[in-house]
Amino acid sequence: MQIIDTGIYRFALTSDVKHVHSVAKSLYADSSERDLPVDFKVRLVFDSLVRRFIKPQISFYADQHSPFKPLPLSQAPAVLEWGMNWCVAAHEYSKLLIHAAVLVKNGKAIIFPALPGSGKSTLTAHLGLSGWETYSDEMAIIDIDTAMVNPVYRPVCLKNNSIDLIKKWHPEAFFTPTCVDTQKGDVAHVKVLDWHRYQNLQKVPIVAVVFPKYAAETELTIYSLSQLYGFNSLSKNAFNYNVLGATAFNTVDKIIKSSSLFEIQYNNLKDVDAFLTEDIIG
Amino acid sequence: MVNVMLNTQFLYTLLVNPKLGLTLSLHEWQNVIFVLREAKLLGSLYHTAKQASCYDDYPDYAQKHLFSAQIYAQRQAQQITFESLEIRALLEQVGVTAVFLKGAGYTLRNSLNGRGRVCSDIDILVTKENLPKAERHLKSNRWQSEQLNDYDEKYYRQWAHEIPPLFQINRATVLDMHHNVYLPISGRSPDIDLFLDSRDKTESGCFVLNPRLSLLHSIIHLFTNEDSSSWMRDLFDIYLLAKEFNDDNLWEDIIELGNKTNFQFEVYCCLKALEYYSLMTLDRTSKKFIEGFEVTKRQSWILENAILPAFCPEHSLLMTNKISRAKNLAYLRGHWIKMPLGVLIKHFTFKSFFAVRDQIVGKHHFDPKLPDNPNW
Structure with missing residues (x-):
């Protein structure tokens, strides 16, 4: 699990794609030292057996649910940023x-x-x-x-x-x-x-x-x-x-x-x- | 450091006694927020904490999540009121009286359990006789139903106590129109006039079930439902209804209604669950009923191993093998009591075909409903 601290909102990330962790680290490593609770748990996972190997797709999960359709694996780091936007837009009132x-x-x-x-x-x-x-x-x-x-x-x-x-x-x-x-x-x-x-x-x-x-x-x-x-x-x-x-x-x-x-x-x-x-x- | 044992019992205790929140560490709050968000009870905690005058002493972290949940629920309540007035007016044009059930009913009555509550659809009850003309009229006034596969269409039309969900084409509000509170195929549908005749007119002019029938309906709905994902919230609804409309005869009347409609076991389960989760101390009548109730060995096993543990919210922080098993058993039991065995086997064959297919190719392959990734 990796903490992504955007200052105003904090996320806990787990990902089946290692690459996403390293991209997130390169962007947020300097902000992740604070010992505070997180607002959202986010995950990038392979949902389907077939789609892990053939035209692989990755699904974004906000805690227990996936708010949008899976996307091609190559887009995983972008999916993370969009998913984080979704979490805020869907919960912040x-x-x-x-x-x-x-x-x-x-x-x-x-x-x-x-x-x-x-x-x-x-x-x-x-x-x-x-x-x-x-x-x-x-x-x-x-x-x-x-x-x-x-x-x-x-x-x-x-x-x-x-x-x-x-x-x-x-x-x-x-x-x-x-x-x-x-x-x-x-x-x-x-x-x-x-x-x-x-x-x-x-x-x-x-x-x-x-x-x-x-x-x-x-x-x-x-x-x-x-x-x-x-x-x-x-x-x-x-x-x-x-x-x-x-x-x-x-x-x-x-x-x-x-x-x-x-x-x-x-x-x-x-x-x-x-x-x-x-x-x-x- | 997490000290509190996060489980269903603890969450109920927190909802009933929100001052407990003052002792939680921030990291404990984090898990509480995640689980209550999943259980659709964040907005409810906001209101119980406000009522107990401890909300303002909660940490900012907790406040911001509870507050947002409450704003969302408030907006939904506004929408429910608006849609209910629309639906009532439309149906009145063809002489149909609708009674608003469950969430919409709570909101329209403005009962304690409506505050902070979110629901996914509006449920109404009409007579079976009125159903075709009500459906026709709604469908010629911007309500539509989705194209279902033949099997699901048949399920609704022949076996169920409701028609396929309708949605408003401009606002996407979903309406479930019922002609009974339980499936006719089960052979256990109660005399629906009992419910229709016990309606109250709310300030908005819309009808809702009176508190006793509302409570009975909530009990029937919860304890016959195969899907336990909202059980924790649904039992909290029952607790709040019983608390708000409590008088000396409340449970005596509910027990009698249970007997009359032949849902005694459901009433029995409800009292057991309220006691098990320390939501209520049983009064003398309830105690006598529980003691006198002739529960079979199988029923007693089901209650202990399936029903009581299945109230747990479906969040990975709480799910254990025991709870998963209980939820699966509750699922099987919910189906088992719903239809005769022959029909049930056919039902599972269809449903498991779809489940296996989705597991292999990904559940979104055939599902047009989820939005594409929002294009920011």
């Missing part, structure tokens, strides 16, 4: 969870809700390795009363071309081996924080919500959004909005009223960094 990246500078958070393919993770990895603090790549974890956002100790999940791009821009960063041919294409994780740096992070207020969209042919274009549009888009990106109900409504309302709201189209991350740093963080 004391905080608002929004499918969004969170980047922080000078104690101010910008959240980036986005659909797959928007370039969100490339943006997060690059900025996270260029002077911003990455509070999350996938999930903004927000206190319901204060609307402050919490840091979580997780790597950034990169797909396809962005793996090579980030490797080129940040050769010093730590990358997990690439899982080939997952549902999302090729996948690798990059470490954007070390545990020491993470421990110094505090929860911070959200000052902006930015919907990013990568467009190869478009130089940085910024659209200011109405509060109504912002509210609608942000609430649709919340994982547990339907369960939290009125509480979630009020928290999203608080975020929208205290944030500037933008959609950006971009083809150059330096321009994005300059815009965020100068115009939003100020």
